[in-house]
Amino acid sequence: MTAQSRTEKTVALVTGANKGIGYEIAAGLGARGWSVGIGARDDDRREEAVRTLRAAGVDAFGVPLDVTDDASVAAAAQLVEEQAGRLDVLVNNAGVTGGMPQEPTLVTPETIRTVVETNVIGVVRVTNALLPLLRRSASPRIVNMSSSVGSLARQSATTDELSTGPVSAAYSPSKTFLNAVTVQYAKELQGTGILINLGCPGFVATDLNGFRGVRTPEQGAAIAIRLATLPDDGPTGGYFEDAGVIPW
Numbered sequence: 151m152t153a154q155s156r157t158e159k160t161v162a163l164v165t166g167a168n169k170g171i172g173y174e175i176a177a178g179l180g181a182r183g184w185s186v187g188i189g190a191r192d193d194d195r196r197e198e199a200v201r202t203l204r205a206a207g208v209d210a211f212g213v214p215l216d217v218t219d220d221a222s223v224a225a226a227a228q229l230v231e232e233q234a235g236r237l238d239v240l241v242n243n244a245g246v247t248g249g250m251p252q253e254p255t256l257v258t259p260e261t262i263r264t265v266v267e268t269n270v271i272g273v274v275r276v277t278n279a280l281l282p283l284l285r286r287s288a289s290p291r292i293v294n295m296s297s298s299v300g301s302l303a304r305q306s307a308t309t310d311e312l313s314t315g316p317v318s319a320a321y322s323p324s325k326t327f328l329n330a331v332t333v334q335y336a337k338e339l340q341g342t343g344i345l346i347n348l349g350c351p352g353f354v355a356t357d358l359n360g361f362r363g364v365r366t367p368e369q370g371a372a373i374a375i376r377l378a379t380l381p382d383d384g385p386t387g388g389y390f391e392d393a394g395v396i397p398w
């Protein structure tokens with residue numbers, strides 16, 4: 151696939167696309183005939199994912215990307231510009247938990263810093279670097295992979311670990327922070343045509359939780375694919391799971 155013919159397709163970039171839910175988001179968008187940038191920080195894991203997706207018929211291209219690194223993110227934006235000249239859909243999927251247990255009375259400042267750096271600041275860093283390319287799209291979409299564990303309404307309504315996750319002073323609050331930042335983006339970008347929304351994949355069996363989740367990565371990817379393909383009159387600044395709106 152040449153950069154020239156890529157400009158005629160819908161172009162997406164998925165961060166953390168080498169495995170788990172991000173990989174399946176890339177596969178799902180690629181199955182629609184889109185060109186998909188596989189954002190991943192590790193060369194071998196990225197190349198392997200690109201190879202597998204291409205073998206399945208997806209127009210995938212590798213994008214070296216560490217969301218915590220300014221230079222890496224700037225280079226990724228430049229690569230997408232060279233490959234496609236614009237970006238239609240950005241899926242900010244990369245995320246870390248910081249490891250459990252994570253009780254507030256025991257958590258280290260370093261754990262909180264690491265998790266926020268990836269799950270919140272990383273999203274802001276990547277989004278702002280890619281915004282000039284998104285602004286060139288006719289129907290730009292941004293999907294931020296959050297989690298229902300970031301819902302303060304759910305956290306304060308129940309102690310059921312299945313709906314709130316374990317007590318967590320870094321991971322869950324990082325998603326609450328991401329939700330808040332996303333609402334601010336939606337306010338600033340109102341009227342620009344850029345729709346930005348939050349998706350929760352449900353409890354998915356991936357490396358993130360030692361494969362304890364009950365859903366498949368493909369099922370987890372569905373909400374992101376839905377939000378990536380919203381019509382122009384679709385919602386913005388919303389927080390969704392498969393079943394509908396999640397309370398803040």
Ligand SMILES: NC(=O)c1ccc[n+]([C@@H]2O[C@H](COP(=O)([O-])OP(=O)(O)OC[C@H]3O[C@@H](n4cnc5c(N)ncnc54)[C@H](OP(=O)(O)O)[C@@H]3O)[C@@H](O)[C@H]2O)c1
Pocket residue numbers: 165166167168169170171172189190191192195215216217218242243244245246268272295296297298350351352353354355356357358359363
């Ligand atoms: N699994 C669930 O039940 C669940 C539930 C709710 C929300 N989520 C969210 O869904 C998203 C995907 O999670 P997952 O379950 O698919 O986890 P995963 O299998 O652990 O995948 C996480 C991805 O993020 C990448 N990543 C981490 N830090 C990065 C960085 N600094 N720069 C670039 N990439 C980085 C990882 O790359 P490496 O391979 O290099 O580490 C990997 O590709 C996350 O935002 C997560 O919070 C997951």
